[in-house]
Amino acid sequence: MNNSQIGFFDSGVGLFSILKETKKLLPRENFVIFADQGHNPYGEKTKSQIIRYAKDATNFLIKKHKIKMMVLACNTATVLALESLRKKFDIPIVGTVPAVKPAFGTSKDTRVAIMSTPATAKSKYLASLIKDFGDNSRTFKVGCAGLEEAIEYGNERLIFATLDFYLAKIKKFKPDVIVLGCTHYPLVKNRIKSSLPKAKIIDSGQAIARRIKDILIGTNSLSKKKIGDIYYTTGDPRIFSKITGDLLKSKIEAEYAQVS
Ligand code: DGL
Numbered sequence: 001m002n003n004s005q006i007g008f009f010d011s012g013v014g015l016f017s018i019l020k021e022t023k024k025l026l027p028r029e030n031f032v033i034f035a036d037q038g039h040n041p042y043g044e045k046t047k048s049q050i051i052r053y054a055k056d057a058t059n060f061l062i063k064k065h066k067i068k069m070m071v072l073a074c075n076t077a078t079v080l081a082l083e084s085l086r087k088k089f090d091i092p093i094v095g096t097v098p099a100v101k102p103a104f105g106t107s108k109d110t111r112v113a114i115m116s117t118p119a120t121a122k123s124k125y126l127a128s129l130i131k132d133f134g135d136n137s138r139t140f141k142v143g144c145a146g147l148e149e150a151i152e153y154g155n156e157r158l159i160f161a162t163l164d165f166y167l168a169k170i171k172k173f174k175p176d177v178i179v180l181g182c183t184h185y186p187l188v189k190n191r192i193k194s195s196l197p198k199a200k201i202i203d204s205g206q207a208i209a210r211r212i213k214d215i216l217i218g219t220n221s222l223s224k225k226k227i228g229d230i231y232y233t234t235g236d237p238r239i240f241s242k243i244t245g246d247l248l249k250s251k252i253e254a255e256y257a258q259v260s
Helices: 015-025 047-065 075-088 100-104 118-122 124-133 147-152 156-173 185-195 205-218 237-248
Strands: 006-010 031-035 069-072 112-116 139-143 177-180 200-202 230-233
Touching (some): 006 015, 006 047, 015 031, 015 185, 015 205, 015 237, 031 047, 047 069, 069 075, 069 205, 075 118, 100 124, 100 177, 112 118, 112 124, 118 124, 118 139, 124 139, 139 156, 147 156, 147 185, 177 185, 185 200, 230 237
Parallel strands (some): 006 031, 006 069, 031 230, 112 139, 177 200
16 A cells, blocks of 8 residues: 555646546545646657656656656657656656557547647657557548647637637548547547537546556555645646636645756
């Protein structure tokens, strides 16, 4: 048993789509949340920048809170930095990748549209997931530049305009399944669903929550007691507290994280 916190990391509010599922499955776990909003958006950064941000955040959480596990609740950070982090740190590190495998299921005839940040769409990691579990000729990768930022800042007009632009392209592809390959996108799932009602929409939230649970059981480190969660941002703590409080429907007081 281990009551230490689990570190949860993203460039911003996308982490809540994974955290929500994890809290449902593991109500006694304690979390320390790190939103790297000072460097948002990740989708348009280089690989070496993202590796540095993810290492700094992991270091901060290990030193300050002795976290028992780090969750990259960010597809972009996972496809670009997971390998480097696993080499550097010896705690379990769980990544989030676009749900390509479940999208294709057992049939390679399925037509799959993958919405993600531009960096994830271009990554070798995603290309190899498609090669291993899908079929390139039936896959449409859509790097949705600007969508993550519009969601991060809650700019509804921009969210709708950006989404409509990409959904028009996706409609022409006629997908059976749409994969939400950025953790911010489940926050606008209803709008995607109403635009393409026949397509099945999948994200990685529940699968990541189950993976976290399996590792905690396997390493005998489930928490016995809910103590509380801590929230950090590298952006403006007042704004993050307000958005987080609204999303989680409780009063949150986030702190500024001084990482270097
Ligand atoms: N939530 C992150 C993801 O899943 C977005 C990264 C970003 O562009 O800041 O990729």
